[in-house]
Amino acid sequence: MSAIADTIGFTSPAAATALECDFPLVEISQIAEQESWRKEINRPIYHIHKWWATRLGSVFRGIVLGALSQPGTDIWAQFYKTHDLAGKVVLDPFMGSGTTLGEAVKVGAKAIGCDINPVSTFLVRQAFTPVSEAELRTAFERLERNVAPEIRHYYQTRDPLTGELIQVLYYFWVKTVTTPEGEVVPLLSRYVFSQDAYPKKKPRAQIVCPSCWGVLEDRYDATDLHCQHCGHEFNPQKGPAAGQYVTTKSGQRYRIKELLPKDGMPPAHRMYAMMALRADGSKVYLPVRDEDLALYVEAQKRLATEVLPLPETSVRSGHNTDQARGYNYTQWREFFNARQLLCLGLLLREILTIDELDIQEQMLCLFSSTLEFNNLFCSFKGEGTGAVRHMFSNHILKPERTPLENSVWGTDKSSGTFSTLFESRLLRAKRYLNEPFEIAFDHDQDGNRAGSRKTVASHPICARRVETWQELAASDYGLMILNGDSSKLPIPTGSVDAVVTDPPYFDFVHYSELSDFFFAWLSPALRQRYPWMAREDSSDQGEVQHKDPRVFARQLASVFTEACRVLKDDGVLAFSFHHSRAEGWAAIYEAINKAGLAVVAAHPVHAELRAASPKTTAKDPISLDAILVCRKKAFAQHQSPALQDVRQTVDTLVARLQTAGLRISAGDRFVIGAAQTLIARAADDLGFEEIKIDLEEIRLLVGPGGGNGDNEPDTTGVELATV
Incomplete structure (x- = not known):
């Protein structure tokens, strides 16, 4: 046969x-x-x-x-x-x-x-693990009461229209390098930092001025702009970074890797813009001002004084880690900025005070899941889609030139935060245990597919x-x-x-x-509980x-x-x-x-x-x-x-x-x-x-095959992720 x-x-x-x-x-x-x-x-x-x-x-x-x-x-x-x-x-x-x-x-x-x-x-x-939604909500409400206000404090800015403090959804950062002449160059390939996922339909975009770092609004494909704040004229499509190289204002060209810090630290970053949520629910882009920088410094200072359960382990050499190590990311805590470390540490410390272990571990799992969307390897996907591109979107630890800092606790307009993942990941998974469904297609009278629906085909x-x-x-x-x-x-x-x-x-x-990225946070919390968590790493x-x-x-x-x-x-x-x-x-x-x-x-x-x-x-x-x-x-x-x-x-x-x-x-x-x-x-x-x-x-x-293995992108020669 x-x-x-x-x-x-x-x-x-x-x-x-x-x-x-x-x-x-x-x-x-x-x-x-x-x-x-x-x-x-x-x-x-x-x-x-x-x-x-x-x-x-x-x-x-x-x-x-x-x-x-x-x-x-x-x-x-x-x-x-x-x-x-x-x-x-x-x-x-x-x-x-x-x-x-x-x-x-x-x-x-x-x-x-x-x-x-x-x-x-x-x-x-x-x-x-079957846990009631009511128990999970009780634990979440306790966290919201005890630690969320502290975290939210570090993600706020002043509305220039009303003078009121409003919540920040995302901070926009860019890596910088310093030339031998002392010029600090941002690794921007273009000055358009936010546009719609379908820009031809919605051409409105956000642009940062390379001279005064003010935020402008114009078309995503604009090529000749006059900054309304400082008068500087520039082409938003041409930033100083291109491929593996960066060009200074004087036209000098350097390989980016040659300008990495000589002290073994990761590249420096500049925070330059933010997306905030006004009281009426509308979103607004704002430049970073002195008050915003002072708030970040406040977080840095507090981090230095707090005793928090932060990762202490090194990033080991490997196929999927050497790219990050090549940019001096040698410790797992370096994958986060000071504000992220402080807020994540405060949250984890509070989770570990939950006495009921089943509930505590559910929240630990949620916390670990949140890490994926709250680190310096995340980037902005654009308007009209899930805003945060998580760190594993390419299955490799690729340093981001323009990291997006998410707000760890989040709001109802956020994505990839502790509060939103509580609803969209944790509770949804628990509901599935009680009512496991399948996808089924509906068909019209001619037998053509007319949509899909969920149907229960299993016992709980x-x-x-x-x-x-x-x-x-x-x-x-x-x-x-x-x-x-x-x-x-x-x-x-x-x-x-x-x-x-x-x-x-x-x-x-x-x-x-x-998985070492998650293990570095989970192991200290669980190593006394489970022998398989008491390793040096997850290998x-x-x-x-x-x-x-x-x-x-x-x-x-x-x-x-x-x-x-x-x-x-x-x-x-x-x-x-x-x-x-x-x-x-x-x-x-x-x-x-x-x-x-x-x-x-x-x-x-x-x-x-x-x-x-x-x-x-x-x-x-x-x-x-x-x-x-x-x-x-x-x-x-x-x-x-x-x-x-x-x-x-x-x-x-x-x-x-x-x-x-x-x-x-x-x-x-x-x-x-x-x-x-x-x-x-x-x-x-x-x-x-x-x-x-x-x-x-x-x-x-x-017929011919091709590709570079198991659906993996060809990363030969890739230096840093672009915006």
Whole structure:
């Protein structure tokens, strides 16, 4: 039987689960694409805190249902039904944000999640902790009463029209360098610092004068301005910074890195403008005045006198941290200015006085989530959209030339602040536990899509959290969340019905290097409570992460081998994967093969929003994941297709997805082709180089791929982020 037949609906006689047969890849991809536009709203439980490469819940619901259902089951017909798969056990050895766990317990199965990263373990525990909204609101109101006024004090300015103090939403900063001649040069590539997300429709923009630093309003594309404050004439489109270089007023050109402080400190900053909220709710842009500078100095002085729970650890060298270290960001506290450190420290200190530990940890999780939007690596997205571009928008720690300082507590007009994330992230996630919903499409009388809606298709998520296998085995609906090396699981052999996961990237995104940013704040607060929080950083020698694909394959094989041990003989191991390079797929093949597994089916599904930040700069963005379905080799009896049949399979699958309205890139075609190649070679025992040659041949057959890895932007030569 060909791979085409397996993929488009024919059941293999050796199949033990529905996931090995037909999979509703079109229907689930359409739902997944809708979910991907607002993941934090459509699956809030997995976005209670930042985690990288969080997969789509609708896709994993389909995977879990297929993995736990008999062959011939119509997965799509079962998708919106309420299930009670009591007694079934699903394992995720790379649980990340907990997507597999949530989708498993929603259909009534037991779930085991393990991650070697302590931040992952902490956030997943918080996501699934049932706490009443009333208790959370009581704790929030206490914080609002005890510490919010102190924080708000440092985010206010005087309205020039009324003389009244009003709240500041955002402060605009710019990095500066000093030339050997003593000239201080701001790293502005243009003097337009705020414009609408759709400037051609709304051309009004905010511009700073390079002479007097006054704030002007004009068109976003203005090229000749006369400052109304000082009379200076300038071109707002031409700032002193361009690429890796800066030009002085006299025309002297310097490489920016050559002008970094020689004392090892990060670059200096200048605060030059702010967006404030008037009493009537309108927003106004204002220049920074002496009173505003004095308020910042006040915060600096207080920070020096307070005893606060601030991070004390260094930024370790690594693939995702060396860019920041190259600009002298060597301590995690240097990612924040003095006002941010003071206000965050005051808030954290007050949170740690909450006696009820469940409530305290929920607030700690919210606090940690707030850090992502309140640091010197954030920037301004513009009017008409969420104002704050968070620090991980590009999956790398890239120093910002024009940082945006958010107001830590925030107002009802803010985004990414403690008060707004309380409503939009924490409470929304808790409500999802009580009423877990799915996205469904409505159709008109002609069968055309007429909108989407939310529909409840699961019982409330109330699985009891247990700590041991014995407790899990004795419970009807249990959830075990582990921290540790997934190649050494405290689970009996042959006890798990399905393994469903999303492995780490092998090259570009090093989770622990990035999660150290949160760990530096969380560890001091939690190290006495949890052994896995008492580390120097969030890394571990057993983590599956390496730039060498062969080393990565060996690391991954150790986890897959353990997963194979605990998996029942008729169970499947299914995981999502995509990569634009042949060596990435060769590493996956080698890991599967060494673990004693074989790929028996592969289903392409929509995985990521095409407009996501890391993908906009990729040469050939990938939006599909391949769902690779594996069985133990001894039980994986199937007829492998010939390599020359793969092209036909790819064409068939691409046609189905395109007919359904999905855009398929050349990179997506390679993902489909590479996955089918793994099926074709499942019965073989090829080496890394042999399978890599096959994959390169498939690339030529199905069309050019491209890109720079796992949807990562090409950052070669990138110095500092531009405005």
